[in-house]
Amino acid sequence: MPNHIAFARDREGRLVDVHSVPRGLACGCVCPECGGRIVANQGHVNSWYFSHASGSECAGGAETALHLAAKQLILRQRRxxxxxxxxxxxxxxxxxxxxxxxxxxxxxxxxxxxxxxxxxxxxxxxxxxxxxxxxxxxxxxxxxxxxxxxxxxxxxxxxxxxxxxxxxxxxxxxxxxxxxxxxxxxxxxxxxxxxxxxxxxxxxxSIKAEMLAEYEAWVACRTRDAAEAARPRTAPPPPQPSKTDLANARYRELPNEMKRLELRTVLGLKPAATWPRHLQVPVREGAGAIPAPLDIWQGAVFVQFIYDPIGDGPARRPFSLPQVFQWARSRFGVSEEVKYDAGTALRLFLGYLTSCGFLERDRGGYGSDTYTVLHGALQPPARREPKPPPRTTYPLSVPRTTGARRTSAAPARRGWTWREKWPPEDVALVRASEASTRYEGATFDARRFIDALYRMTSEPSPSAIETLLTHCDGNPRRTFELLKDIGVVEESWRTLRDGIDPPWRRA
Ligand SMILES: [Zn+2]
Structure with missing residues (x-):
């Protein structure tokens, strides 16, 4: 695959992605490196990408586009x-x-x-x-x-x-x-x-100076010891790898079946019991960077940081993504080149456990991935709602028409908002049609759904949401996953993408 540029410059000079522009040359974009005209390829089957209208990609276009888009984000968000x-x-x-x-x-x-x-x-x-x-x-x-x-x-x-x-x-x-x-x-x-x-x-x-002083004290101490030991014996023994390093190296040598057996024993799983689904989550990115099967690394992270059946273990302490990453890195021997991907896989996995109710993510500040264990048992906490699988958070305006339906899942509802800009309707329709193929079993009509969504004259009220829900078999999770895929709702900490005003804000 050639090095297509991910971001192009639109008529206003802003860097935009292929999802926020009209299809083809109508996108009106140019390459930020060479100034050549850009085509927005938005296939129904193929992935979406920008390419040069000339057919040949310029050298450095991909890097320049990424660099400029990153700077634009920082300049706008200022954090x-x-x-x-x-x-x-x-x-x-x-x-x-x-x-x-x-x-x-x-x-x-x-x-x-x-x-x-x-x-x-x-x-x-x-x-x-x-x-x-x-x-x-x-x-x-x-x-x-x-x-x-x-x-x-x-x-x-x-x-x-x-x-x-x-x-x-x-x-x-x-x-x-x-x-x-x-x-x-x-x-x-x-x-x-x-x-x-x-x-x-x-x-x-100043910290480096402190560490240097510690080193000098260490040398002085060793010199004194060596002088004392000089007469009877020879030089000090070479430094040994730490106990933890040795244990991790030994662990990596074990066959996978042994590791699985060990995890099952720790987790108290009977031989016939199936392995829990939340410990083999097919994460979207980066899983290949951790050199262990999915169920093993996820099971091991779970045992190390979350599993706490009695409820008084150290797992109750908050932990951070970098801590999990450092631990998994030495446990499984993640190589330096793919550490970034491995971090992504771990973040996605922890995100899944968060949505299941095991963890709470501390949002004290932007990007502070700190987690607190809410639920240390092997199986996820029960939901009071009849069906929705343990998956995702609910939008702030999920129907709360009757007081009786408000359940203890309320904390999970924070953080969803309608986007300030929506994708153009034709783009939304394509996304809805593509998404519908993933929601197997749904009697779902993308055209009708988009019609209902894009004809709303005021910000969707609880009753309008009920209308949208009926298009998705009444399943709130599915509805909001779909709205997110289409690009009209978002978790509020995320940045806004350019697009058009929602219907109720247009003059
Ligand atoms: Zn170019």
Whole structure:
């Protein structure tokens, strides 16, 4: 597959994705790299993508489009999640061998909320240009770099450090050539915290100095020990791998059947019992990056972080996605090249468990993936509603016509909103038709559904929602999955995609 560009420039000069424009040349877009005309390919069968009208893709178009779209998102939303701040310290001592420590510094904030964001902004009075120069509420300046082709050079990093300008770098290289929507890209750019690193943090120098002092104390201590032991014996033994490393290495050697047996024993599953469905969730992305079968890595993560049948175990502590990632990484030996995909798979899996009611995701700040265990048993908590499978959250305006139907599932309903912009009706119709093939068994007519949706003269009321529900066999989950696929509702923390005004807002 050629390197198609994922974002093109529309007539207003904005970067847009293929889902938010009319089909074909009518999209009116150009390539942000070469300025060539762009065609929006929106097939009923094939995936949707932009391509050059000339038929040949220009070099660098995909990278430029991704870079510009990422910057546009930051400039508009003016927030970015911050990466964990971990400092590595490594020295090879000529007699005492390897000394390696890392310090995980707890940051007071997990996100930069910018009161000002400038594109391609000069850094201080120096020779360097920042992708985004930002200003925080306390009027300190910060720098956000988006890496697609070029990472921050050494000299620039040095300049930032010398001028005490905090800087993070977001690595989007793995996304080049992928057909993403702007909304999907927004998660990677604004909310994900595993694809970025600190180029400069102002605490860095002082913590590094502390770690150096610790190292020197360690050398002094070893030197004294060596002097004491000098007479009777020879050099100290070489450093040993830690117990945990050894245990993990041994674990990886085990045949899968043994691992399964072990998990079943821990979980108290009888030999004849089937493996729970929520522990082999076919995650959309990244599962291949974890070198273990789906049921094994998901079962192991569940046991490590969630399973707590008695209710007084350590699993009750909140945990973060980076913690799960670090654990799974050393447990299963995720390779460095695919760590990003592995993180995605874990996030999707935890998201599924959250929707089942095992976990609650802490939304203290944007992108802060912290989870609290709500339910530590093997099987998901029971729902009071008769049928809906344990899947997803409900919109704020899910029918609550009678008080009696309000159940304890209420907390799960937060966070859904109607989008401010909807896709054009023909696009919505195509999406509804495609979606209907996935909802097997539904007596669903995409045309009638879109008609009902796009003819509403006011913001959908509970009774209007009931009308939409009847098109989907009365199944609220299915209805809102469908509305989400069409692109008219969203989880509210996500960014808005460009489109048209919903019917009730048009003059
Ligand atoms: Zn081009």
């Amino acid at each position: 970015v999640a911050l990466p964990p701040f971990v400092i590595q310290f490594r020295r090879e001592h000529p007699s005492f061998g390897l000394y390696e420590r890392s310090r995980d510094v707890t940051l007071p904030e997990k996100i930069w909320q910018l009161v000002q964001a400038r594109d391609e902004s000069r850094i201080g009075t120096g020779p360097y240009i920042a992708d985004i120069g930002g200003r925080l509420g306390d009027v300190s300046d910060v720098v956000v770099e988006v890496k697609v082709r070029h990472e921050v050079e050494h000299e620039k990093a040095h300049y930032l450090r010398a001028n005490r300008l905090p800087c993070i770098e977001i690595d989007l290289l793995p996304l080049v050539g992928k057909q993403l929507t702007l909304e999907e890209l927004a998660w990677h750019v604004l909310d994900c915290d595993t694809n970025r690193t600190w180029v400069n943090h102002n605490e860095y120098t």
